[in-house]
Amino acid sequence: MTAITPATLLELYESMVTMKLWDQTALRLLQEGRVLAGYHSGRGQEAIPAGGVAPLRRDDYLMYAHRGFGYTIAKGMSLAAMFGDLMANTAGATGGLGAGIPHFADPELGILGQGGTLGSCFGIATGAAFSARYRGTDQVVVCFFGDGTANRGAFHESVNAAAAWKLPVVWICENNGYAVSVPAADSTAGRIVDRAAGYGMPGVRINGMDVTEVYRATCEAVDRARAGEGPTLIEAMCHRFRGHYEGDPQVYRTEEETERLLALDPITNLAARLVADGIATEEGLDELEARVQDTIDRAVEEASSAPMPGPERLFEGLYV
Amino acid sequence: MSQATATRTLTFSQAIREALREEMERDDRVFVWGEDVAVYGGIYGATAGLLEQFGPGRVIDTPISETMIVGAAVGAAITGLRPVAELQSSGYFGIAMDEIYHKAARWRYMHGGVFTVPLVIRLPEGAKGAGPEHDVSPEALFLSASGAYVVIPSDPADALGLMKSSIRDDNPVLFFEHAGLYAHRGEVPAGDHLVPLGEAAVKREGSDVTVIAWSRMVGESLRAAAQLEAEGIDVEVVDPRGLRPLDLDTILESVAKTGRVVIAHEAPKTGGAGGEVAAIIAEEALEYLESPIIRVASADVPIPQSRYLQQFLIPTAASVTEAVRRLD
Ligand SMILES: Cc1ncc(C[n+]2csc(CCOP(=O)(O)OP(=O)(O)O)c2C)c(N)n1
Ligand SMILES: [Mg+2]
Numbered sequence: 001m002t003a004i005t006p007a008t009l010l011e012l013y014e015s016m017v018t019m020k021l022w023d024q025t026a027l028r029l030l031q032e033g034r035v036l037a038g039y040h041s042g043r044g045q046e047a048i049p050a051g052g053v054a055p056l057r058r059d060d061y062l063m064y065a066h067r068g069f070g071y072t073i074a075k076g077m078s079l080a081a082m083f084g085d086l087m088a089n090t091a092g093a094t095g096g097l098g099a100g101i102p103h104f105a106d107p108e109l110g111i112l113g114q115g116g117t118l119g120s121c122f123g124i125a126t127g128a129a130f131s132a133r134y135r136g137t138d139q140v141v142v143c144f145f146g147d148g149t150a151n152r153g154a155f156h157e158s159v160n161a162a163a164a165w166k167l168p169v170v171w172i173c174e175n176n177g178y179a180v181s182v183p184a185a186d187s188t189a190g191r192i193v194d195r196a197a198g199y200g201m202p203g204v205r206i207n208g209m210d211v212t213e214v215y216r217a218t219c220e221a222v223d224r225a226r227a228g229e230g231p232t233l234i235e236a237m238c239h240r241f242r243g244h245y246e247g248d249p250q251v252y253r254t255e256e257e258t259e260r261l262l263a264l265d266p267i268t269n270l271a272a273r274l275v276a277d278g279i280a281t282e283e284g285l286d287e288l289e290a291r292v293q294d295t296i297d298r299a300v301e302e303a304s305s306a307p308m309p310g311p312e313r314l315f316e317g318l319y320v
Numbered sequence: 321m322s323q324a325t326a327t328r329t330l331t332f333s334q335a336i337r338e339a340l341r342e343e344m345e346r347d348d349r350v351f352v353w354g355e356d357v358a359v360y361g362g363i364y365g366a367t368a369g370l371l372e373q374f375g376p377g378r379v380i381d382t383p384i385s386e387t388m389i390v391g392a393a394v395g396a397a398i399t400g401l402r403p404v405a406e407l408q409s410s411g412y413f414g415i416a417m418d419e420i421y422h423k424a425a426r427w428r429y430m431h432g433g434v435f436t437v438p439l440v441i442r443l444p445e446g447a448k449g450a451g452p453e454h455d456v457s458p459e460a461l462f463l464s465a466s467g468a469y470v471v472i473p474s475d476p477a478d479a480l481g482l483m484k485s486s487i488r489d490d491n492p493v494l495f496f497e498h499a500g501l502y503a504h505r506g507e508v509p510a511g512d513h514l515v516p517l518g519e520a521a522v523k524r525e526g527s528d529v530t531v532i533a534w535s536r537m538v539g540e541s542l543r544a545a546a547q548l549e550a551e552g553i554d555v556e557v558v559d560p561r562g563l564r565p566l567d568l569d570t571i572l573e574s575v576a577k578t579g580r581v582v583i584a585h586e587a588p589k590t591g592g593a594g595g596e597v598a599a600i601i602a603e604e605a606l607e608y609l610e611s612p613i614i615r616v617a618s619a620d621v622p623i624p625q626s627r628y629l630q631q632f633l634i635p636t637a638a639s640v641t642e643a644v645r646r647l648d
Contacts, residue, residue: 093431093434094431097430103431104431105435113431115427120391123387123394126391126392127397128395135399154418158391164383320428
């Protein structure tokens, strides 16, 4: 099993803290009316994007999901560009097309973007993995998706092809138990991880609230993919702390349920472990948090000063 | 210069294959995938021999997974390759519609222009006796898919030249091939024959009536024109060779010259692209019209599998001559 060094643990912690503070800041901007469309908070699920992206190289490919902005934060996307997209202004990576649901990309960082129709990630991930092998590189693709998204037919077509062709993909399902309001138990037959056996590929179900489990499982899957041994399915069991979107009345679950979840916070739990194991001190972690908040504040400031796009933006970049 | 003027005789299907072969020889990033395209050579023979020449790494049989065929082709296109993906029938568009309409056409735009999507999707269309789902001509469905080009050749020379240009273009191209044309023979210029996208062809010059037709209806319209010539009616046949980019200049120039318009396509009239072309002419050139525009198209019913019944539904040269005679 992959040993995780203290330095890596601290990096994973910082990555998750960045996601949490990003989320807090996004919620503040939303309250201030500076975000022009919906936002799907990723609070509670930070261990999965942190542990699932950290094992990647810069040139590895990322297909991210809609749950927070953690995946692209971890892959090194410019914070200011992401805030610009959130505010739909010209600081955004899309130059003003963006808003609450991220549709930005950065080919230099292997960030391939996101479709708004759930499940379109699957085909694109398979194609990017095919492309990596075709071009003779050893790049790997990591594709994140929710438990609800796993029920799209595109999952079968793309996961089958990637497995049949032994393509370098790591499929990471974030099973938070809900697709908007519908519990996975009511919509999903069997365990998602068990589908891996049907495609003849390894599958692991892990505790997605523990970043070390996510990191380890992903490292192993990435190594296998890079070695030409084909795809892996990781089912990371997790909990979403907030509503599906901001403003979700959450009539489908009780307040007690959401309150109980807070004890499972992947960030506070890791902080306690870092302190208990002597890897960090509480003051040290506080300093880290202050430093990250400062970075985020500066990114917001940078993004805020950008103008909104003019109507000509509508006609740019459609055709080559 | 004998090279440039020399020709060779190819079927429409061979022309597609030659285009694929030439572009695969020219550019290592070009590959072909779809159902039965490799060992079998494509059900219309349009990829025959490519596996032997380029090997299984570049000529790939896929599972029956149209969503994946197009979706993964988009993934390959945004990461440096130039896929030519075949749907065995354009009738399967619905299975890949999200991938065509939202992914191939929009991935570049919606991500702020940071990608190109150099992808060709081959879509065999048209009546052939395979039933209401297979025999469709669904090109008009993609009129609103801004971001994607819609290219439709009507003869072997254009099939070759348009396919080569489509493969070299950095925009996604939906390439419609009428299944009834695959066996048609025609002269194709030798050498590197490229037909620019978005350039209409005046397939026959005439001064009395403009027939705007594409795909199989171009040949039918040319036959109609030959017949009408004997009656003293001089018909111009304009083939836009696709719907996007649309060569409005050539269309409007012809309309200004003749003042009479028939639009002919095989798809049903309602929701067919003839409606869009007619609307553009009405907006841009109404003052030239001496007679109402007439659309020649299939009736608004599903296409039966029976070839016997198809003869009463699918427009032919006779439908075009009849329409032209009805003009004022
Ligand atoms: C094809 C498609 N169907 C429905 C939606 C609307 N929608 C957006 S998110 C969502 C729930 C997704 O659930 P899951 O995949 O479990 O991810 P989670 O939101 O729980 O992170 C739905 C139904 C969509 N965007 N695309
Ligand atoms: Mg879910």
